[in-house]
Amino acid sequence: MAPTAQSTIDARLLAELRELIGDDGMVLRATELKVYECDGWTLEKSAPEILLRPRTTSEVSAILKLLHRRGIAYVPRGAGTGLSGGCLPLGAPVMICTSRMNRILQIDYASRRIEVESGVVNLHVTNAVKARGLIYAPDPSSQVACTIGGNIAENSGGPHTLKYGVTTNHVLGVEIVLPDGEIAELGGPAEERCGYDLVGAIVGSEGTTGIVTRATLKLTRAPAAYRTLLAIFADVENATRAVSAIIAAGIIPGAIEMMDQMIIRAVEAAFHAGLPEDAGAVLIIELDGIAAGIDGHAQKVSELVRGAGAYEVRLARDEAERATLWKARKRAFGAVGRLAPNYATQDGVVPRTRLPDILRAIIAISQRHNIRIGNVFHAGDGNIHPIVLYDERDASETQRAIEAGRDILKACVEMGGSLTGEHGIGVEKMAEMPLIFSPEDLLVMSELRRVFDPDQRANPNKVIPVPGACVEVSVPRRQVAL
Amino acid sequence: MATTPKLDPPAGTATPDQALATARNAVATTTAESSRPLRDVVNYDLLLDCVHCGLCLEACPTYVLTRAEMDSPRGRIYLMKALAEGTLELDADAVRHLDLCLECRGCETACPSGVHYGKLIEQARVYVERNYRRGPIERVRNWAINSIFPYPARLRLLLAPLRIADRLGLRPLLRKLAPGALRDWLDLLPARDRGVEAQRRNYGVAGDSTAKAGAASNRAVAEAPCVVVHHGCVAQVLTDSENWNSEGALAAAGYRVARLERTVCCGALDLHNGNVERAREFARANVSEFKRRDADSIISAASGCAAVFAAYGDLLKDDPEFADDAREVSARVADLSSLMIARDYRFSREFRARVTYHDSCHLAHGLGVREGPRELLRSIPGVELIELAEADLCCGSAGSYNLTEPAMAGELVRRKADNIVATGADYVILGNPGCELQIAAELRRRGARIRVMHLADFLALADSSADATASPRL
Amino acid sequence: MSERDLSALARELEAIVGAAQVRAPSALEARAASIIVEPRDANEVAELVRKCEADAIALAAIGAARTLAQIRPAPVAVGISLARINRVIAYEPDDMTVIAEAGLTIGALNRLTAARGQRLPADPPGPDHTTLGALVAAAQAGPLRLSEGTVRDLLIGVRLVGHDARPIHGGGQVVKNVAGYDLMKVMVGSFGTLGIVTETTFKVRPTPERYTVAIAQFPDLAAALAAAAALHEAVPLIHLEVVSAAVADALGYEALPQVFAGVAGSAEEVAYLLTQAGAMLGSASAIIADAEAATAYEGLRDFAADDAAIVAQIAVAPAELAACLTRSGAEFRAHAGCGVAQIFTRDASNADDLGRTLAHWREIARGARGNLRVLRVNDDFHHELNFFDDPPGPALALMRRLKSTFDPRGVFNPGCFVGGL
Structure with missing residues (x-):
């Protein structure tokens, strides 16, 4: 638990909050607050002092006005599936959860727009429109549970970002309650904005600019056809080279996912998906689009990956085979749990052409620290998820796992990459921000944040490192990377 | 770490250093916890x-x-x-x-x-x-559930007055007089005729007096795989047609149907209520009984029970006397649809109906059976299967849950009924008697004309081969 | 600023960057800035910013001179030309990314990437006179926005000189990156009011193997717009332009409403899509390919209604666009499917006329939950119009705070953006 130095929650505040949202909108008991002490990032824990569960924008606004008057900081939360501790209360006694604001408000099929409350679950958006041949394109692997509000906070990605972009490319307008309780309508169903692109500034701001209560999203035409290939390689080097070969040929698949031998074997042991256990690496390449010409593209991809060293290429013959391949990929992390008592997942990015280099570096890091590291990731956009295996009962191995994780991130940065492709900075990577941003850059970012939140009461102590607040992480990251 | 210039502390909190130090030091405690x-x-x-x-x-x-x-x-x-x-x-x-x-x-x-x-x-x-010591009301309630439901004779006895009341048309009066909680329980119980008919017939082999004759008359049947249908405890009192119709369907598909000599509760109720020891006793009794029959496949019309049979291997793994047999029992658990499909059963008669399918939890999530029942339904000429929204979201029945948590169960069944009504189907088919009672009660309350039927009952209705004779009574 | 002050300022600027780098504005630039400076690198830009901030002198990057000449009520004192800051820093075809300085034009960049079968698919009018800096500042888009998005979807990294002459960078050179705040979005469409962008990093995309256009003409606007809507619903196109009769005439087609449906991809894909599109457009359609298609596309992209009294861009929910265009009574070039159109009229003899027309258009845009931005007006009237809609109160308050945060001394292209920022 992390109470503030002196609790600011008093009886009067509680009475006023009760007036605003009623008893059923408030969670006050320690046992119930306990489960809110972390999200998908479980290394650090801190329970809020109170949890508020508003149902409407006006409730959110009333709450934030009250907190503003009292100078109390808060942390917003959606479904709590984030992987970087974005909704961990750090010096924020109040947590505001949007999960009850989950109505789909309006669907305009002809314009391909949908307006939803921010607590709507990502997949529910697609489910609402798929009968009309539309989808909501950003599909983080947590899409069955994560909320649109959380996606906006984290600028979520997914396996299909290479072709379809990330959340920010699909959010046209938001209704946001600013930290002072003021409600601002920004953007709208139109593609052009009037004035500064504040929506663009809010997406990815990790809840530090206010609480988004509604969003107008772009919908995308669902692909009419898929071709899913499994390309089998003797080693990761050739597999990653094949990724660049495909892109260089002007083909942009819907997704290119890679698994190395350690992951292949774990997946096979768990699910018997028919992957070749002797392979050094496999790529799952999925083409999507109109039916015409897709076989030609599949043929070309097949030739390209063979040219890059694939010794076998299998094409999923039907929907069932395609589903099996994707199940193997999506459940890979679950399978990894069988290889070691603990595992830590990193989320780094390198330019796609540097994939062979970063994988070589990871092998070297693995050997240097004498620790096992598996790889399963979105190869198409250079977004790697190395999985570091360890046993937390072994203090030395635990320490080596931490160091290996850091070394991988540093290697990404040295190769012109970034600290995070889709999990966000949150609390997890604040300390590493200076690796890619200068003090001036960070200062400008904090200034930008204060445009929305001058008092820094919205999700304080996140994203931008605060001097002197850097703590040594004592346990590696054990989590599902998605 | 490089320093960052000119950052003001956030308002309303301790200084960032303090706040962070306090909060982030919590990290250490989480790791220390594991040493306790x-x-x-x-x-x-x-x-x-x-x-x-x-x-x-x-x-x-x-x-x-x-x-x-x-x-x-x-x-x-x-x-x-x-x-x-x-x-x-x-x-x-x-x-x-x-x-x-x-x-x-x-x-x-x-x-x-x-x-x-x-x-x-x-x-x-x-x-x-x-x-944890529960309050007196909860204790009495749980005691009542645990000491009545697993025992068909006791349940029949308890329901006898209700049957009489129903015959006399007094249920509305009874309902009026009952206190709130009891009234909800009462509403779950169907009127004495569920409008479902079943042929009570001996198809089988082993153990039945008629078996030998039946088997001898048909050598092909004698060599067919043998299936035993566990008739359940509450199910054999309230929804017995499902058992008989399951047997009928299996026999029609060419299986030999065996019957247990003694049927005791599967233990699901106890497992759900934290009474694992009695659950093991039930499990041992059932394992012995199954072993005696030695059927190739074991099914139950109540998927909740089937899922428990499938877990016997785990439940009795530390019991040296029963572990092997229990594992064997678990391995033989099947479901009606997959057995019918395995024999490539064809429906000969057209049955025109708009049908939707509800995934009973332990069939879908426990046994992983989702496509089979749908496939079987689609194979009936004239049946149009309409997908149900949130088909695999629990209806709230969940064993005795609708009795112990009526508020949550009520919300769930209302949501389920909303989705069912939205399909515009004439029938909603499912694979567990608890779901049937729960959903039927809600649809009755709404005056909806959609019929709720177990898959076995529906197959009997749709299939001319299962000509209806006897009608089960409550 | 008086002539004397200006020449004194010019000498001071010469002291910073050298005499050869300071010059008088061209005719086009003169409406945007009084003195033009051509720094050679970002450090010189920073020195210039420092100087202007110290003396409270307004400055603006002049790459978007055409736009600035329109929207500025009066020239800024110092126009920063990035013509010499125009190198390609790194082009990585296999990564599909390019880092280039802000003074480079889209045209020059695309000639480089064409060798690898790629392009920056942002296509405002006149790629050869639109610098990357101007692209970011004014955020104009063209026909390809339907399939490739706009500059905000393509910009992945940015370097700029901000207040206090601080060098700032945001983003990176990877296509997927959520580290830190999205400064790129803040800069896109900011019209140079927050700092001077010196370097940009873009995603580039493969140029399709084949590109073909189906052109169909219609007896009236309603039919053309309805056909476009149906086409958008059914067929994935790379662009879907609808032009009114006058635009068709100016582009050299028959003076009737015309629909230009662009399809691209492999030979097989194009053939299939053309069959689909052709079936929907009916017998009135013609198919053009290769050089002919390229010429048609360029004509569409570069169309600017030069002789109009006023040109504005309306943006609404796509399904609302047809009704808005019909109500406006204006001539137009529409990006159907995107809900964006450039609308214009030649009929305006005085400022009152223009004001009424504009008020009418604004009301139409607002009624469809959209917005309107004036792109250009007849020289005689441009001082008298508000080029931008006023955002709603809370949004405008945030924008004011953003401006005062990034430009506390108010020197970056002040006084011509939304709300007078």
Whole structure:
């Protein structure tokens, strides 16, 4: 638990909050607050002092006005599936959860727009429109549970970002309650904005600019056809080279996912998906689009990956085979749990052409620290998820796992990459921000944040490192990377 | 770390350094926790499978309704972990949120890490029952449930007055006089005629006096695989047609149908209520009985029971006398649809109907049976299958859950009924008697004309080969 | 600023960057800035910013001179030309990314990437006179926005000189990156009011193997717009332009409403899509390919209604666009499917006329939950119009705070953006 130095929650505040949202909108008991002490990032824990569960924008606004008057900081939360501790209360006694604001408000099929409350679950958006041949394109692997509000906070990605972009490319307008309780309508169903692109500034701001209560999203035409290939390689080097070969040929698949031998074997042991256990690496390449010409593209991809060293290429013959391949990929992390008592997942990015280099570096890091590291990731956009295996009962191995994780991130940065492709900075990577941003850059970012939140009461102590607040992480990251 | 210039501390908090130091030092405590002795709440290693990703949230019926973390599988696992690690005491709130779990195991289907949630919640309930003293009303209620439902004779006896009342047309009066909670229970019980008919016939072999003659008359049948249908406890009193019609369908598909000499409760009720010892007793009795029949496949019209049979191997794994047999029993558990499909059963008669299908939890999440029943329904000439929204979201029946948690169960069944009505179907088909009673009661309450039927009953209705004769009575 | 002050300022600027780098504005630039400076690198830009901030002198990057000449009520004192800051820093075809300085034009960049079969698919009018800096500042888009998005979807990294002459960078050179705040979005469409962008990093995309256009003409606007809507619903196109009769005439087609449906991809894909599109457009359609298609596309892209009294861009929910265009009574070039159109009229003899027309258009845009931005007006009237809609109160308040945060001394292209920022 992390109470503030002196609790600011008093009886009067509680009475006023009760007036605003009623008893059923408030969670006050320690046992119930306990489960809110972390999200998908479980290394650090801190329970809020109170949890508020508003149902409407006006409730959110009333709450934030009250907190503003009292100078109390808060942390917003959606479904709590984030992987970087974005909704961990750090010096924020109040947590505001949007999960009850989950109505789909309006669907305009002809314009391909949908307006939803921010607590709507990502997949529910697609489910609402798929009968009309539309989808909501950003599909983080947590899409069955994560909320649109959380996606906006984290600028979520997914396996299909290479072709379809990330959340920010699909959010046209938001209704946001600013930290002072003021409600601002920004953007709208139109593609052009009037004035500064504040929506663009809010997406990815990790809840530090206010609480988004509604969003107008772009919908995308669902692909009419898929071709899913499994390309089998003797080693990761050739597999990653094949990724660049495909892109260089002007083909942009819907997704290119890679698994190395350690992951292949774990997946096979768990699910018997028919992957070749002797392979050094496999790529799952999925083409999507109109039916015409897709076989030609599949043929070309097949030739390209063979040219890059694939010794076998299998094409999923039907929907069932395609589903099996994707199940193997999506459940890979679950399978990894069988290889070691603990595992830590990193989320780094390198330019796609540097994939062979970063994988070589990871092998070297693995050997240097004498620790096992598996790889399963979105190869198409250079977004790697190395999985570091360890046993937390072994203090030395635990320490080596931490160091290996850091070394991988540093290697990404040295190769012109970034600290995070889709999990966000949150609390997890604040300390590493200076690796890619200068003090001036960070200062400008904090200034930008204060445009929305001058008092820094919205999700304080996140994203931008605060001097002197850097703590040594004592346990590696054990989590599902998605 | 490089320093960052000119950052003001956030307002309304301690200085950032203090706040962060306080908060982030909590990190250390989480690792220190593991060095404390663990309480025997659940198998702790099973808890470690959960990586707290949250993918289970929307698969959980209670989370879908309350949208609160403590009513989600992840939240409940977190409570179990905190109880085990000693960072949380077993208080009324913890018990409340563990109680609210339906044990539908929808979360297991959603979980990418293979967490055995069903086992965890069963173990946690044993811990709760041993360590938490419930209020008097709850105790009486649980005692009543545990001492009546598993015993068909007792249940029949209890229901006798109701039957008489029904014959005399007095149910409305009875209902009026009953106190609130009892009234809800009463409403779950169907009127004496469910409008479902079944042929009570001996198809079988082994043990029945007629078996030998039957088998001898047809050598092909004699060599066919043998199936035993466990008739359940509550099911044989309230929805017996499902058992008989299951047997009828299997016989029609060319199976030999065997019957148990003695049928005792599968133990599901006890497992759900934290009474694992009696559950093991039931399990041992059933394993012996199954072994005696030695059927190739074991099914139950109640998928909740079938899922428990499938778990006997695990339940009795530490019992040297029964472990092997229990494992064998679990391996032979099947379901009606897959057996029918395996024999490539064809329906000869057209039956025109708009049908929707509800996934009973333990069939879908426990046994992983989803496509089979749908495929079978689609294979009936004239049947149009309409997909049900949230088909695999629990209806709230969940064993005795609708009796112990009527509010949550009521919300769930209303949501289920809304979805069913929206399909415009004439029939809703399912694979568990509890779901049937629960959903039928709600549809009755609404005056909806949609008929709720177990798959076996529907097959009997649709298939001319199962000509109806006797009508089961309550 | 008086002539004397200006020449004194010019000498001071010469002291910073050298005499050869300071010059008088061209005719086009003169409406945007009084003195033009051509720094050679970002450090010189920083020195210039420092100087202007110290003396409270307004400055603006002049790459978007055409736009600035329109929207500025009066020239800024110092126009920063990035013509010499125009190198390609790194082009990585296999990564599909390019880092280039802000003074480079889209045209020059695309000639480089064409060798690898790629392009920056942002296509405002006149790629050869639109610098990357101007692209970011004014955020104009063209026909390809339907399939490739706009500059906000393509910009992945940015370097700029901000207040206090601080060098700032945001983003990176990877296509997927959520580290830190999205400064790129803040800069896109900011019209140079927050700092001077010196370097940009873009995603580039493969140029399709084949590109073909189906052109169909219709007896009236309603039919053309309805056909476009149906086409958008059914067929994935790379662009879908609808032009009114006068635009068709100016582009050299028959003076009737015309629909230009662009399809691209492999030979097989194009053939299939053309069959689909052709079936929907009916017998009135013609198919053009290769050089002919390229010429048609360029004509569409570069169309600017030079002789109009007023040109504005309306943006609404796509399904609302047809009704808005019909109500406006204006001539137009529409990006159907995107809900964006450039609308214009030649009929305006005085400021009152223009004001009424504009008020009418604004009301139409607002009624469809959209917005309107004036792109150009007849020289005689441009001082008298508000080029931008006023955002709603809370949004405008945030924008004011953003401006005062990034430009506390108010020197970056002040006084011509939304709300007078």
